[in-house]
Each structure stands twice: as C-alpha cells, then as structure tokens.
Amino acid sequence: xxxxxxxxxxxxxxxxxxxxxxxxxxxxxxxxxxxxxxxxxxxxxxxxxxxxxxxxxxxxxxxxxxxxxxxxxxxxxxxxxxxxxxxxxxxxxxxxxxxxxxxxxxxxxxx
Numbered sequence: 142x143x144x145x146x147x148x149x150x151x152x153x154x155x156x157x158x159x160x161x162x163x164x165x166x167x168x169x170x171x172x173x174x175x176x177x178x179x180x181x182x183x184x185x186x187x188x189x190x191x192x193x194x195x196x197x198x199x200x201x202x203x204x205x206x207x208x209x210x211x212x213x214x215x216x217x218x219x220x221x222x223x224x225x226x227x228x229x230x231x232x233x234x235x236x237x238x239x240x241x242x243x244x245x246x247x248x249x250x251x252x
Contacts, residue, residue, distance in 0.1 A: 151250040
C-alpha cells in the first residue's frame with residue numbers, strides 16, 4: 142500500500158511523451174549527447190528565438206539551481222520512496238520535503 146513516504150510512480154520520459162514533447166527516436170538521439178552538449182544546445186536554441194540576446198538572464202549563476210531542479214525530478218522518477226530519493230540526492234528527508242513543498246514536483250509529473 143502507498144503511504145506518505147512512498148513516491149507515486151513517476152517517469153519524466155512518459156510525461157514528456159504524454160505531452161507529445163518527445164518521441165522514442167528523440168530519446169535515442171538525446172542519449173548520444175553529453176549533459177554539457179544538451180545544456181549548450183538548449184541555450185543555443187533558446188537564444189535563436191530572441192536573436193542570440195540572452196543578456197541579463199544571469200545564466201551562469203542560475204545553472205546550479207537548474208541542475209538541482211533536474212536532479213530532484215530525476216530522483217523522484219528513479220526512487221520508490223521519498224527517503225530513497227533524499228538519500229540519492231545526499232540531502233535530508235526534511236530538506237526534500239521542503240523542496241517538494243516549495244516547487245510542487247508532483248504537479249510537474251501529473252500536469
């Protein structure tokens with residue numbers, strides 16, 4: 142039975158496929174890229190929309206926040222319990238619950 146410590150089964154891949162943002166073929170191609178290449182490509186594509194002007198967004202200083210957000214989402218998708226997710230991340234269970242409350246990660250997967 143599910144209790145408050147369990148994590149409902151989440152999958153980032155299934156969520157993005159359900160939202161029609163990715164395909165199996167995209168996943169295969171993405172898997173061949175390094176994380177650094179993916180981030181650089183995403184920044185390049187985002188800058189094309191505004192003609193290369195990402196000025197004032199303070200990208201460098203916000204990268205740790207972006208990376209931590211991605212890691213928490215991954216931990217929720219990879220672990221069966223919140224305690225296991227906290228352990229994977231190297232943070233306390235209490236800190237994970239603070240992050241869940243602040244960022245409402247379950248809405249990312251269910252939305």
